[in-house]
Amino acid sequence: MSSYNDNLHSSVVSSLSAQELELQKVEAKREASMFSLYYAQGARITTAEELEITNAKYAFEKLVHEQAIIDSDVSTNVLTSANNAKDYTAKSVTNTSVAAANVQIAANAILKLASDTGSIFSIINAADFDTDIYAQSNKASVLMNDTAYAAEQASQHSMEASSSIAEVTTANLDSKATVTDSTMKDLLSVVSKQFDDTTTLLATQSAELATANTEEKQAEGILEDLSVGYEATEEAYKLSNDELNMSLTIKTPVNVGNHDYYTVSFDSYKSAFQEQTADGTPKPTNQPVQNYNIILVENSKSPTFSMNDAEGIITGGYTDRYFQITPTTPLEPTEPIVVTNTNHTITQKFYISGESTAEKPVLKDSDGNPLELGKEYTIYVLTVFTMAYKKVINTFDDYLSAPSKMFILQNQLNAANANTIREQKNVTDGDDPTAEAADIVTTPTYQVIDFGVFKKPAYEVEYRCVFLPNNPNLVNGLLTVEEIDSIENNVQRLNKIENIYDLEVSLINDQIHDLTVKTEKLKMTIADNKKKIDAKSTKESTRKKLISENEKNEENLKEEEKNLTSLQASLATLRKIKELAISNVNIDVHIQPGFFFNLTTAEKISAGSYTVAEEITPTDTDLHTYINNSYDKIQQDIEAIEKALISENDIKGKTELTAFEKNIPSKLDPSDVAQIQSDIEHLRQTRNGILEFIIADEIVNPQGEKLQNAVNEFIEDCDQLIIDLLQILDGYTFKKMQVTLAAETTDNFGNRLINNNMYIPTIISVTNNTDETVNSQFINALSDFNHTTPIKYIDPYANPDKVVTYSQLTTNQS
Incomplete structure (x- = not known):
């Protein structure tokens, strides 16, 4: 190189390298801030949950404390009454005893007097019978006897009263009242201490929540700043790459399964001098490039790779280490060349294995390694x-x-279908049909989560189930993925749409390409025949034959051009449908769980915070049931679109849409390729027909929320089933997995699940090979938790007959 070109190239390389390095640094910081935010939100949610429990505990203990105070007051009153009763009873015993003794003395005296009166009456009866004195003494004797009898009764009653009052056990009552009062005071002391402790804990946790809120908001701010910096750095690198490095970019596949190819694209080199000859013909120097040579270099060796290395590979004849594109002999790339202004974007797909051919080139790295x-x-x-x-x-x-941006080729694992993640019939531990009823009542009942997933037999995959808290009151106001990067959370859905529609576009492009080649050949044949017909040397018989042949060729040409026009119209419609599918992905609206969560954070969840799913023994009907349910779901989506169209006064939608009938095979045989392909084609026709109707009805971007949601569901479910069927053709097998919620199951933050709280079961597909180098060859997957039905957790050891109900947190703690 000349010194100028050498310095220019060095400046370009160093500038792009510095920007890529800065991009990697910012990306690393951004990823670290994601974890900081995730754990800060985890701490905030954990504190809020603890505060929610403490609030419920506080409300309960407040009632207990108030009741304990009332009971303590009653106990004090009872003790006072018992003490008074004891004192008054003791006085009553003494007084009653004295009174009884006095009554007895009086009674004795009366009895003595009665005896004397009787003796007197006897004497008078003998000496003065029937005289006045006799009558008076008789009357006195009768009265005295009555008085003596009354005295005896009074003496008996006083003795009984003394005996009865002596039997009153007020001392025991007082003793028991004293013990009871002491116990109540102790209970009040304990309850008061618990209530005071809970009050203190409530204040502490409220302060901790405020601190956690502050730290979480700080983490939000850091992530937002780094996200803006990352986007700016990425855009700066892209602009520099576009202007200084021919827009050299590498695109890796996004589809599920083996990633055995990658696509290289770059802008053609444009001459700085566009000159013409005297007659206006462009000079050959306007096309400055003899050929382009694409070279794959391991990233660790990229800093030292130079022009000498590149030229050495080409001059050394290492044809498997570079791929040559010659502009003067237009290459038919695997994807069409895109014209941008006056530059052409050259796109070439490369494969990583197999025999290298013109249709499927295989490129080794600069050292000759695959x-x-x-x-x-x-x-x-x-x-x-x-x-x-x-x-x-x-x-x-x-x-x-300069080197392109670093890229890695990795196989993509499949995510569990969110529609299949459901809560199933509960499982009873040690369920025994012969067990006694009393035993069954005490046996814990566990909840079970089932889900289905298509798995490639060659992949070693572990399916981890985590439970995301779904409590809007606790997570209100937290930063979500959508607020950081509105596309990041929907990348799986967008990639799915890109993949499924690009495949269909590719199929139509192939047909267009074949028809275009065919029509060009027909045109050339017709033109050649016309030259021969017009030639004077052509015999008359040959001329007639050529004229007849041209007439047939022209008819064929018209038919092929008609087919070509139809395919081009279908391609244009399909691209509109693809735009509709992409535009209807509701990127900016967050559904659940209300905090920052994505695959990056999911992969780092510790072992104690997830449950590994177990495979259920397969049955012959599992796959058919799954496909049948998928068809039923699509039928429900169609009915939902019909209702939405009718509700928006589009009555004709009813008759138009019901013309599409579901085509459910009686039995899906994975080996029946023709049947599966027929099912795929039927699904595509159903989906495209309905979406064409919506587009024709000028509802490209449906404004009605119901219609938009219905269209989203329909597109998502159709595309998912198409992908499932394509995976069956690719050798995937359907697996039914199961997760049991034990008492020790935790949420994604490591907190024990709370009884009666809502959680979102989320499945993480993780490569599970003992060799870490093999694990690095895969990209893990995360189920669509935004569209997964939450479940209510029921503690298997909770007493369903328990009367106590804790109050719910209603205040916003954010």
Whole structure:
């Protein structure tokens, strides 16, 4: 190179390298801030949950404390009454005893007097019978006897009263009242201490929640700042790459399964001098490039890769280490060349294994090694100029691009279908049909989560189930993924849409390409025949034959052009449908769980915070049941679209949509390729027909929320089933998995699940090989938790007959 070109190339390389390094640094900081925010939100949610429990406990203990105070007051009153009763009873015993003794003395005296009166009456009866004195003494004797009898009764009653009052056990009552009062005072002391402790804990946790809120908001701010910085750095790198490095970019696949190819694209080299000859014909030097040479370099060796290395590979004849594109002999790339202004974007797909052919080129790295999954690579483009152009610019150097942005090729694991994640019939531990009823009541009942997933037999995959808290009151106001990057949370859905529609576009493009080649050949044949017909040397018989042949060729040409026009119209409609599918992905609206969560954070959840799913023994009907349910769901989506159209006064929607009938096979045989392909085609026709109707009805972006949601569900479910059927053709098998919620099950933050709280079961598909180098060859997957039905957790050891009900937190703690 000349010193100028050398310095320019060095500046470009160093500038792009510095920007890529800065991009990697910012990305690393951004990822670290994601974890900081995730754990800060986890701490905030944990504190809020603890505060919610403490609030309920506080409300309960407040009632207990108030009741304990009332009971203590009653106990005090009872003790006072018992003490008074004891004192008064003791006095009553003494007084009653004295009274009884006095009554007895009086009674004795009366009895003595009665005896004397009787003796007197006897004497008078003998001496003065029937005289006045006799009558008076008789009357006195009768009265005295009555008095004596009354005295005896009074004496008996006083003795009984003394005996009865002596039997009153007020001392025992007082003793028991004293013990009871002491116990109540102790209970009040304990309850008061518990209530005071809970009050203190409530205040402490409220302060901790305020601190956690502050820390969470700080983490939000840091992540938002780094996200803005990341986007700015990425955009700066893209602009620099576009202007300084031929827009050299690498695109890796996004579909589920083996990623055995990658696509290289770059802008063609444009001459700085667009000159013409005297007659206006463009000079050959306007096309400066003799050929482009694409070279794969391991990223660790990229800093030292130079022009000498690139030229050595080409001059050394290592044809498997570079791929050459010659502009003068237009290559038919695997994807159409896209024209951007006056530049052409050259796109070429490369495969990583197999025999290298023109249709499927395989490119080894600069050392002659095959591309390995999980390794970092870059791409260089060596542009070789024509000699004429080199003479014009008076420089005989070729141009080596700066390295592309580093890329890694990894296989994509499949995520569990959110529609299949359901709570099933509870399982009873040690369920025994012969057990006694009393035993069954005490046996804990566990909740069970089932889900289905298509798995490639060659992949070692572990399915981890985590439970995300779904409590809007606790997470209100927290930063979500959508607020950081509105597309990040929907990347799986967008990639799914891109993949499924790009496949259909590719199929139509192939048909268009074949028809275009066919029509061009027909045109050339017709033109050649016309030349021969017009030639004077052509015999008359040959001329007639050629005329007849041309008439048939022209008819065929009209038919093929008609088919080509139809395919082009179908392609245009399909692209509109794809735009509708993408535009209807509701990117900005967050559904659940209300805090920051994505695959990056999910992969780092510790072992104690997830439950590994177990495979259920398969049955012959599992796959058919799953496909049948998927068809039923699509039928429900169609009915929902019909209702939404009718509700928006579009009555004709009813008759238009019901024309599409579901085509459920009696039995889906994975080996029946023709049947599966027929099902896929039927689904595509159903989906495209309904979406064409919506587009024709000028509802490209439905404003009605019901219609938009119905269309979203319909597109999502159709595309999911198409992908499922394609995976069956690719050798995937359907697995039914199960997760049992034990008493020790925790949420994703490591907190024990709370009875009667709502949780979102989320499945993480993780590569599970003992060799970490093999694990690096895979991209894990996360189920669509935004559209998964939450479940209510029921503690298997909770007493369903328990009367106590804790109050619910209603205040906003954010």
